[in-house]
Each structure stands twice: as structure tokens, then as C-alpha cells.
Amino acid sequence: MSQRSATIASMSDSSLGRQPDEAPGASAPDKHRGHGADKPKRRVGDWASWLAAAVLLLLLPVSVACSVLLLLPLGVFWPQVYWVAALYYALGLLVFVPGIERAYWQLVFVGSRQARADEMRRLKPAWDRVAASSGRNDAHRYDLRVVEADEVNAMAAGGRQVFVTTAALGALPDETLPGLLAHELGHHVGLHPIVLAVECWWMRPVIAAQNVAAALSMFARSICEALSGVAILSFIARVVAAAFYLLAGLLYGVAQVAHALLRFAGRSTEYRADRYAAQIGFGHELAMLLQLAAEHEAGAGNGRRRSMAEVLADTHPPAHKRLKRLRRHLS
DSSP: OTTTTOOSOOOOGGGOSOOTTSOOGGGOOGGGSOOGGGSOOSOOOOHHHHHHHHHHHHHHHHHHHHHHHHHHHHHHHOGGGGHHHHHHHHHHHHTTSHHHHHHHHHHHSTTEEEOOHHHHHHHHHHHHHHHHHHTOSOGGGOEEEEEOOSSOOEEEETTTEEEEEHHHHHHSOGGGHHHHHHHHHHHHHTTHHHHHHHHHHHHHHHHHHHHHHHHHHHHHHHHHHHTTTSHHHHHHHHHHHHHHHHHHHHHHHHHHHHHHHHHHHHHHHHHHHHHHHHHTTOHHHHHHHHHHHHHHHHHHHTTOOOOHHHHHHOSSOOHHHHHHHHHHHHO
């Protein structure tokens, strides 16, 4: 779930505690456990991840064009420099090579580390339960790591990375951990972290080109002011400033539209991951967490109505909506 992929919710420690009306997973009846026919055995993605992939394919030409634009000054003196752009996109594939993947995401999640023995005594049994119920035979290939953070959170990243914060391990009871991990496995089965990683990689040239164009526009405007006494030079500087300003605006618009579409798909992946957790038999454990998250959101919101911009920028649906859908799957 979050960087950017994927968070169950951000909850204060004081809001955590077992809810009397929610049954812990350890005591859930067998009829709520998943059945083999319902469990996706292969990581083939879902409609949300494929929608995001389609958006990324449309974004790719813009990303490549921005890479070329950034290299144009060097291209005047070194025509072969455009191979650097091809190398950049090729290096993006290396992020999914197991050894490199682990090192990359350790850099992204600053403060991440291998779980200590006491932490692993809690994480491993929970992960083993999730893996056994999912019917997957690649559970041993997933890398469980801990992030030093004060936010109650868990994230699925890359190809097979699962991160849990120290706050989550410190605040959540043992019986809820399988629900947390089942949700993250649902993200991996849906290929959601892979799509997010590609998005981050391909958006960097667009954002960089937008920032450079904005800076050049400001620089040209300053030249225009300095040459105000020379009409022709001032006019040329004004035209250049306007051209870079329009380019920056165009790239900003493209980035915002792409972000809005990808955030829409991203919010849908949360429902898909919740559903997967319920399919493999850990819906009740996840419902406990979402109940806590919903209570925290209700307290933090203070009844304020959110703007449309805030809604579109959200990476996750409200916890109460997720809980409502999850309970429909459990009924």
C-alpha cells in the first residue's frame, strides 16, 4: 500500500485496541476461510493495475520526449548522448532484479532494516498463515522488512518487498497482523507495486523537464527586464520566456492528468487488495484494522467537508468505505 503504495491507514497509537464487535482472526469460523477456487494463484494483475498500465503506456512517449529535451544541450556537442535516455529506461527494469530490487527499496524507505528476532517471531507466523491460506508456493521469496517510523503503516513495494513500520508492530495485536499482511500480498498478486514503481520511474523526466522549463522561463523574463532598453532583444527574450512558460504549463497539465488517473486506479487497488485478503480468509482481521482506521479518520476530520482537489489527490479511499465493501465480501 503507500509511498507511495500502500497504507492500511494512519492511526494514532491511542486509537488502537480490540473492538468487541469484531472477531479476531484466530477465532474466526472455518466457513470464513478462503477456498482454493477463489484464490488467484498467479500474479496476473487486475483491472485496476491494467488501467494504470494503459495510462503509463500513454505517458511513455511524453516521458521519452522530456528525456530527449533535457539532453538537447549536451546533444549539440555529443550526438551520442541520447543513448543516455535509452539507458535510463533500461535501468528501470533492473529495479525488479531480486538483489538490486532489495537494495533500491532500502534506499527508498530510509530506515528500513531486517526484522529483529523478536519482531520476526511475530511477523513470520503471521506471514506463514497468510501464505498457507493463499495456496502460493513462492512465499519464501518475499522479503519482510521493518521501517523505523511513527506511523502505523505497511507497504508492498517492487516485485516481492513487504515493509511494516515499527509503530504497527508496537501497536497492533498479533491476531490482526495476518489481515495486514494478507492485504499487502493482495497488492503483490494484483501487480500494484510494479505499476507504482514504473510510474515513479517514468514520471521523473516529465517533472524534471517541467521544472527546467519553468526555471528557463523565469531566467528569460529576467533577461527581458535587463534588456528593456533594447526593443528587439527584449521582444526576443519575452517570446522565449512565453515559450518556456507554455511548455512548463503543458507538462504540468500532463503530469496532473496522469496523476489523477493513476490515483483513481490506485484507490481501486485498495479495494482489490482488501477483497483478496477476504478471499484467502483474513477479512475479519483486516476489518478490525479498518474499523480502527475509520474511527481515527472520523476523529481527525472534525466533520470538515473535503474539497474535490483533496479527494482526487487521495491515494486511498476512506477507511469507512473500504470497511463497508469488505463487510459485504464477508457476509
